[in-house]
Amino acid sequence: xxxxxxxxxxxxxxxxxxxxxxxxxxxxxxxxxxxxxxxxxxxxxxxxxxxxxxxxxxxxxxxxxxxxxxxxxxxxxxxxxxxxxxxxxxxxxxxxxxxxxxxxxxxxxxxxxxxx
Amino acid sequence: xxxxxxxxxxxxxxxxxxxxxxxxxxxxxxxxxxxxxxxxxxxxxxxxxxxxxxxxxxxxxxxxxxxxxxxxxxxxxxxxxxxxxxxxxxxxxxxxxxxxxxxxxxxxxxxxx
Numbered sequence: 001x002x003x004x005x006x007x008x009x010x011x012x013x014x015x016x017x018x019x020x021x022x023x024x025x026x027x028x029x030x031x032x033x034x035x036x037x038x039x040x041x042x043x044x045x046x047x048x049x050x051x052x053x054x055x056x057x058x059x060x061x062x063x064x065x066x067x068x069x070x071x072x073x074x075x076x077x078x079x080x081x082x083x084x085x086x087x088x089x090x091x092x093x094x095x096x097x098x099x100x101x102x103x104x105x106x107x108x109x110x111x112x113x114x115x116x
Numbered sequence: 117x118x119x120x121x122x123x124x125x126x127x128x129x130x131x132x133x134x135x136x137x138x139x140x141x142x143x144x145x146x147x148x149x150x151x152x153x154x155x156x157x158x159x160x161x162x163x164x165x166x167x168x169x170x171x172x173x174x175x176x177x178x179x180x181x182x183x184x185x186x187x188x189x190x191x192x193x194x195x196x197x198x199x200x201x202x203x204x205x206x207x208x209x210x211x212x213x214x215x216x217x218x219x220x221x222x223x224x225x226x227x228x229x
Contacts, residue, residue: 051216108157
């Protein structure tokens with residue numbers, strides 16, 4: 001069965017410094033992988049997704065993630081953090097099920113704090 | 117206007133009460149989902165529906181029921197609320213043309229006393 005592990009529950013960075021949010025997955029198939037962001041009191045917004053095309057995926061707001069099959073990783077990065085990036089981030093893997101439905105498996109989340 | 121809306125946004129209820137959470141979408145998607153979010157656990161799937169006549173249990177369906185009244189509406193009910201159902205509840209939608217991408221509502225924060 002597919003699973004996803006977010007290696008840090010909290011990450012704190014200074015504004016203008018790089019962001020790295022780490023995610024490892026387990027999958028028996030070629031997975032689809034996603035990063036979602038949740039700002040306070042808001043729903044989840046899709047940042048980016050990987051679906052077996054280019055291994056480096058660019059998303060919104062300057063985020064990108066690289067799919068590394070050999071390391072079973074899909075880490076999220078951003079060169080320079082902004083205060084508005086403070087939020088909770090979820091790494092998600094698609095579980096290839098039956099009946100045409102691919103269930104999403106969510107990681108526990110990483111809370112990103114950005115300090116002035 | 118938001119594509120996926122949830123009502124109410126916040127709800128406080130007492131143990132044993134029946135409550136309903138509602139979700140509406142204007143995206144025209146066939147597939148709808150209910151999740152709950154607990155701190156440190158991410159989101160877990162409660163129920164999902166592929167169309168009006170199709171309802172499926174997710175990984176944590178006990179204590180919950182759903183109704184798909186129309187393509188655009190998917191309601192979640194707690195027949196007899198208990199304190200461990202205190203959580204943040206999300207509705208989501210998707211369609212085949214969009215692949216597995218799901219679009220989420222703003223969430224309903226439920227407190228069961």
